[in-house]
Amino acid sequence: MGQIELRVFEFRGWEIDLARRELRALGSVVPIGSRAFEIIETLLDSPGELVTKDDLMKRVWPGLVVEDNTIQVHISAIRKVLGEDKNILKTIAGRGYRLLGDWTARPENFTEQPHLHEQAQSTAVAFRTNIPMAASPLVGRETAVEQLSELVSAYRVVTLTGPGGIGKTVLASEVGRRVFPTFQGDVLFIELVSLSDPDLVSSTVAHVLSLRIHGEKLSPELVARAIGGRRALLILDNCEHVIEAAAALTENIVHVCPDVCVLATSRELLRIDGEYAYPVPSLEVPAQDLEGSQDALEHSAVQLFVARTHSLRADFEPQDDKLPAIASICRQLDGIPLAIEFAAARAATLGIQQVAGRLDDRFALLTGGRRTALPRHQTLRATLDWSYDLLPETERRLLRHLSIFPAGFTIEAAAAVVDDLETSVALGISSLVSKSLVVLDGSEVARRWRLLESVRVYSLEKLADADEHGRAMRHLVEFCLILFSPFAPESEIDPPIDDLEEYRREIGNLRAALNWALSSGTDATLGVALAATASDFWVAVSLVAEAGEWAEKALGQIGDATGTRTEMVLRCSLGYALIYTQGMSPRARQMLTGGLALAHTFQDFDYQQRATCGLWLFSARSMALKDALAFAREYEEVARGRDLQSRSTAAWLVGIPQTYLASHAEANEQLQWAIDQYPCARRRRDMMRLGADVRTSAKAHNTVNLLSQGFLDTASRTAGRAIEEARETNQPFVVCVALAWAAGFVALSLGEFDKARSFGEELVHLAYKHGLRPFHAVGLCVKGSLAARGDNPEAGIAPLRAGLAEMQQATYLLFYPFFLTELAAALGAIGRVDESLEEIGKALRFAVETDYRWFVPEILRVEAELLVLRGSDDPALIESLLRQSMGQASAQQAVYWELSAAVSLAERLRRVQKHDEAVEVLAPVYDRLSEGFFAPRVKRAKTLLDELA
Numbered sequence: 001m002g003q004i005e006l007r008v009f010e011f012r013g014w015e016i017d018l019a020r021r022e023l024r025a026l027g028s029v030v031p032i033g034s035r036a037f038e039i040i041e042t043l044l045d046s047p048g049e050l051v052t053k054d055d056l057m058k059r060v061w062p063g064l065v066v067e068d069n070t071i072q073v074h075i076s077a078i079r080k081v082l083g084e085d086k087n088i089l090k091t092i093a094g095r096g097y098r099l100l101g102d103w104t105a106r107p108e109n110f111t112e113q114p115h116l117h118e119q120a121q122s123t124a125v126a127f128r129t130n131i132p133m134a135a136s137p138l139v140g141r142e143t144a145v146e147q148l149s150e151l152v153s154a155y156r157v158v159t160l161t162g163p164g165g166i167g168k169t170v171l172a173s174e175v176g177r178r179v180f181p182t183f184q185g186d187v188l189f190i191e192l193v194s195l196s197d198p199d200l201v202s203s204t205v206a207h208v209l210s211l212r213i214h215g216e217k218l219s220p221e222l223v224a225r226a227i228g229g230r231r232a233l234l235i236l237d238n239c240e241h242v243i244e245a246a247a248a249l250t251e252n253i254v255h256v257c258p259d260v261c262v263l264a265t266s267r268e269l270l271r272i273d274g275e276y277a278y279p280v281p282s283l284e285v286p287a288q289d290l291e292g293s294q295d296a297l298e299h300s301a302v303q304l305f306v307a308r309t310h311s312l313r314a315d316f317e318p319q320d321d322k323l324p325a326i327a328s329i330c331r332q333l334d335g336i337p338l339a340i341e342f343a344a345a346r347a348a349t350l351g352i353q354q355v356a357g358r359l360d361d362r363f364a365l366l367t368g369g370r371r372t373a374l375p376r377h378q379t380l381r382a383t384l385d386w387s388y389d390l391l392p393e394t395e396r397r398l399l400r401h402l403s404i405f406p407a408g409f410t411i412e413a414a415a416a417v418v419d420d421l422e423t424s425v426a427l428g429i430s431s432l433v434s435k436s437l438v439v440l441d442g443s444e445v446a447r448r449w450r451l452l453e454s455v456r457v458y459s460l461e462k463l464a465d466a467d468e469h470g471r472a473m474r475h476l477v478e479f480c481l482i483l484f485s486p487f488a489p490e491s492e493i494d495p496p497i498d499d500l501e502e503y504r505r506e507i508g509n510l511r512a513a514l515n516w517a518l519s520s521g522t523d524a525t526l527g528v529a530l531a532a533t534a535s536d537f538w539v540a541v542s543l544v545a546e547a548g549e550w551a552e553k554a555l556g557q558i559g560d561a562t563g564t565r566t567e568m569v570l571r572c573s574l575g576y577a578l579i580y581t582q583g584m585s586p587r588a589r590q591m592l593t594g595g596l597a598l599a600h601t602f603q604d605f606d607y608q609q610r611a612t613c614g615l616w617l618f619s620a621r622s623m624a625l626k627d628a629l630a631f632a633r634e635y636e637e638v639a640r641g642r643d644l645q646s647r648s649t650a651a652w653l654v655g656i657p658q659t660y661l662a663s664h665a666e667a668n669e670q671l672q673w674a675i676d677q678y679p680c681a682r683r684r685r686d687m688m689r690l691g692a693d694v695r696t697s698a699k700a701h702n703t704v705n706l707l708s709q710g711f712l713d714t715a716s717r718t719a720g721r722a723i724e725e726a727r728e729t730n731q732p733f734v735v736c737v738a739l740a741w742a743a744g745f746v747a748l749s750l751g752e753f754d755k756a757r758s759f760g761e762e763l764v765h766l767a768y769k770h771g772l773r774p775f776h777a778v779g780l781c782v783k784g785s786l787a788a789r790g791d792n793p794e795a796g797i798a799p800l801r802a803g804l805a806e807m808q809q810a811t812y813l814l815f816y817p818f819f820l821t822e823l824a825a826a827l828g829a830i831g832r833v834d835e836s837l838e839e840i841g842k843a844l845r846f847a848v849e850t851d852y853r854w855f856v857p858e859i860l861r862v863e864a865e866l867l868v869l870r871g872s873d874d875p876a877l878i879e880s881l882l883r884q885s886m887g888q889a890s891a892q893q894a895v896y897w898e899l900s901a902a903v904s905l906a907e908r909l910r911r912v913q914k915h916d917e918a919v920e921v922l923a924p925v926y927d928r929l930s931e932g933f934f935a936p937r938v939k940r941a942k943t944l945l946d947e948l949a
Helices: 034-044 053-060 068-088 142-153 170-181 200-207 220-227 238-258 296-297 300-312 321-330 337-350 353-358 359-365 380-389 393-402 411-418 420-434 453-465 469-482 505-517 522-532 537-540 546-554 564-583 586-601 605-623 623-641 644-660 664-677 680-690 696-707 713-730 732-749 753-769 773-788 791-811 816-830 834-849 851-871 875-891 895-911 915-928 934-949
Strands: 008-013 015-016 022-027 029-031 089-092 098-101 106-107 157-161 185-191 231-238 260-266 276-278
Touching: 008 834, 015 034, 015 469, 022 200, 034 053, 034 068, 034 098, 034 142, 053 068, 053 098, 068 089, 068 142, 106 680, 142 157, 142 170, 142 260, 142 276, 157 170, 170 185, 170 231, 170 260, 170 393, 185 200, 200 220, 220 238, 231 238, 238 260, 296 300, 296 321, 300 321, 300 337, 321 337, 321 353, 337 353, 337 380, 353 359, 359 546, 380 453, 393 411, 393 420, 393 453, 411 420, 411 469, 453 469, 453 546, 469 505, 469 522, 505 522, 522 537, 522 546, 522 564, 537 546, 537 564, 537 680, 546 564, 564 586, 564 605, 586 605, 605 623, 605 680, 623 644, 623 732, 644 664, 644 680, 644 696, 644 834, 644 851, 664 696, 680 696, 680 713, 696 713, 696 732, 696 895, 713 732, 732 753, 732 816, 773 791, 773 816, 791 816, 816 834, 816 851, 834 851, 851 875, 875 895, 915 934
Parallel strands: 157 260, 157 276, 185 231, 231 260
Antiparallel strands: 008 015, 008 106, 015 022, 022 029, 089 098
């Protein structure tokens, strides 16, 4: 090895100098870490031959256990410096590496460096460090410390970047402490933050390294030569305000001092050759849905908050009731360690809830850092002041304007708000990214950026201080008007409903624009226009309630837009939203009626359709079935001779009220025609226009006709398909329609209790999550019915009453008689027969008064069964009710309800030994069934006939 140390190996312009421990390209030193050089040296001992991973570990990391990814870090570093010649280092998958090439050796001719009067030898103090012991454990950074410990041995220059307070200094210090015992050289921390003059960088480094340099003014070249062959890791901390000087010094050190590595911390990169960029990540914060669980404690941001709070208040414990607030604080502070420490300090004295509730005023709240900390680390505002003051005015202005985007921004959006060319804005964003004030928040396909929340709040204050806020927000509103114009009613292009992601990402910005425009008092006209433009968008992204909220606010400031198309749009939007979220309120009808009148004024067929459908929906759900049929016929007349979409929609509108009026055959025909003929390509667009999915709604409602007519298997399959199709739309109100009919009518009526339970639970969850009150009422009633039909009927009464009350409040009455009957049966099952007869009487009166005819046969049958439970002494009345039920069902061609009544009547006749008459009642009805023999009532009919035979 002695001879090898005096040789230089050459190949294709590359030189490996073992004596100087340098890798050179065409005579110039290439920056590379010490471990990486040792790997090259090991491979050079066996040129062209395989060197296994185990051999590398033994030579480069003697006595240590090293992971494969550690070796890979250094291999990547070598390949990076080899550039276009990276293929001379070949990987043999799973085995090891080869250094390819015909490397020739020559003796090294050493020449003395010319004696410079200004150069002197550094004071020889072997293996020293000036990094103090850590004052407290470093939380959440173990992985980062391990990665950086390897990186500083693979790369000559590693720069930690990130915003103020992210923990660059603390992390770099910990890395220095971690590597010092095995580094075999000095590990020195050099603080640059106090320097006001970039020319002092070289002298500061020379002072910390105890270099004796005399003569001329210190320069980076002189400092590098004075360091010479000394082995050291230099931590240059806080380089951003003297970045040019720090970069020049580091570059000279790298090229002149082969055994020196630099670990720099800065809010922007040094941008020198061989630099490895390490963006320091924020601490991990729990997602919003994990806030209240113990899993929140697995996230490093929460761990830091808990640790720091506990250190200031020994009795602090993170109980479950505190976790949601702690998690929310950490998330709102973007996982920035310094901000979390400030928050923990305040929580120790004020309490967690006080801190969580006052983060809007975070710059006044988050103060009081450690007394020994740098001044800019003693308040959150001071930390951001430091970064902001270092920016040129053009970048300050850009940063201020970017703060109005709570949901991030594209270059196009930023340019629109700043009112500048996209090219110059792009360059400004790039510079702010490099200074850790803007972060990438998108993909290669959809490039977006954002400000960390604390930076955004700070910059918003600066925007207001500069009297620029109003102008910037006005530009944002104008940008949103253009962006969302494809959803505007007057748009001649179809809205991009198949690719909504671009628009979903802008929801936060749209809300900010609307909120400002409709509350500033100066730009209400723009706000009203934007609310109308975006009304269909809210429905497309399943935010029906929000569509109504913005329409309500806009109508409150309608001003000069009164009597215009804009008012027409907003009225229809609010009317539909009220129907789905609050029910059939008088205000919903008022909105839709006014919208229809305006649509007639403007001869706008699209909005005539929308408003008519809305009024039809209002009438049908509030059980004004004749009114609903009248609106449907009116629509049918207007749609006659028009396109297939309009005609199939008309068939759907006509078929639904016919269903509940018990015209089952005609209703089935209308709804099936709508299902078959409706153009599926229009589904998602029409969901925005009509507030419903024609196919899903037609299938869901048609299950009533199919079941009533005895097509039980078909009804069950249709209910399942309706749910499948509804889920494809990703629209909660569409899915709720399908679930309500599948669980509320079909599954309960056919005794498919597992399906009813599954669908009912999904319905309750979905309706509650999206504020769809009418469907939540149905879900509660399904839950109550299942309990009532189980082993504990009494448990079903409360949810049934709650659901029925909610239906009444929402005037959503399509299910009302059905579940009143369920409540009556539950009361009868627990012996409260008189109450049950009151409820069944109420159901019958309601059904008769509203022409809710289809369920009257079943109401009559249940009333008869309740009289039996009471022990009525008037058997003729019971039999009369059952025969009346059969007669009405027969007139409606409702075989299933006729069979239900026939079973009850046959069982009663058998009890009085009228077997032949019982058979005569039941057999003809049973024989008309062609399917559905799985259903409990049908099975009971078959068993009864067999027993009677």
